[in-house]
Amino acid sequence: MEQLFSYRRWLIISPHADDAELGCGGSIARAVDAGIEVHIAVVILKGETHLRGQRYVPASRRYQELAAAMNSAGAHYSVLNFVNEGECFDLASSSQSGCVQQLDTLIEEIQPELLLMPVPSFHQEHQWVYNCCVAATRPTKNPRSLRLIAAYEYPAAGWGNSSSWDSSRGALYINISDYLVEKLAMLAEHQSQMSAARNALISLDGVKRLASFRGVEAGYDYAEMLYFMRGWID
Numbered sequence: 001m002e003q004l005f006s007y008r009r010w011l012i013i014s015p016h017a018d019d020a021e022l023g024c025g026g027s028i029a030r031a032v033d034a035g036i037e038v039h040i041a042v043v044i045l046k047g048e049t050h051l052r053g054q055r056y057v058p059a060s061r062r063y064q065e066l067a068a069a070m071n072s073a074g075a076h077y078s079v080l081n082f083v084n085e086g087e088c089f090d091l092a093s094s095s096q097s098g099c100v101q102q103l104d105t106l107i108e109e110i111q112p113e114l115l116l117m118p119v120p121s122f123h124q125e126h127q128w129v130y131n132c133c134v135a136a137t138r139p140t141k142n143p144r145s146l147r148l149i150a151a152y153e154y155p156a157a158g159w160g161n162s163s164s165w166d167s168s169r170g171a172l173y174i175n176i177s178d179y180l181v182e183k184l185a186m187l188a189e190h191q192s193q194m195s196a197a198r199n200a201l202i203s204l205d206g207v208k209r210l211a212s213f214r215g216v217e218a219g220y221d222y223a224e225m226l227y228f229m230r231g232w233i234d
Helices: 002-006 019-033 059-073 096-110 124-136 160-164 180-188 204-218
Strands: 009-014 037-042 076-079 114-118 148-152 171-175 223-231
Touching: 002 019, 009 019, 009 096, 019 037, 019 059, 019 114, 019 148, 019 171, 019 180, 019 204, 019 223, 037 059, 037 096, 059 076, 059 180, 096 124, 114 124, 171 204, 180 204, 204 223
Parallel strands: 009 037, 009 114, 037 076, 114 148
Antiparallel strands: 148 223, 171 223
């Protein structure tokens, strides 16, 4: 959809520091190359223990990786909720109305023409962020600048709530054949998050495989798929 790249300001809501790159890193790279102003809003950044290996990654490292990835991408970024070490904050049990207000303010400030949100999934924080995004993009609140709202997938989206999403909702395939290298470079900066295990979903190999699969569906070498949610034509 070439019109996608006629929108000059993008806002991408990312639950965590690597989700936007996982879902639409190639589109981000293509947009930046086209001179589009891309903003990534990370809803929460905190230290956490990975289930695999029980390895703790502090918030400071996650932030360093985010900054490096955004520098690689050439995108603007912000963190809505930074949880310092020793602080206790559970996003999924916190006030959704507070996050909706944060997103309302962000949309008003940036005046995006395109807004991308994550598909809901088995991850409770992804589901929570999706619900907040839906509320923040309600028809009665949207600024006149907003022209298209879509949801992006990511490698782990084939299980749970997101597995019921399909192209009958309206699929937008983005050709990222010339930008897969840039997408992988962004994700390589998230070293603490990318698995080296064989057949891992959250890995550079898993990302490349999904891009290849979507490319086969669309007739490209590599592609990303967005789910159309709402758009306007004057």
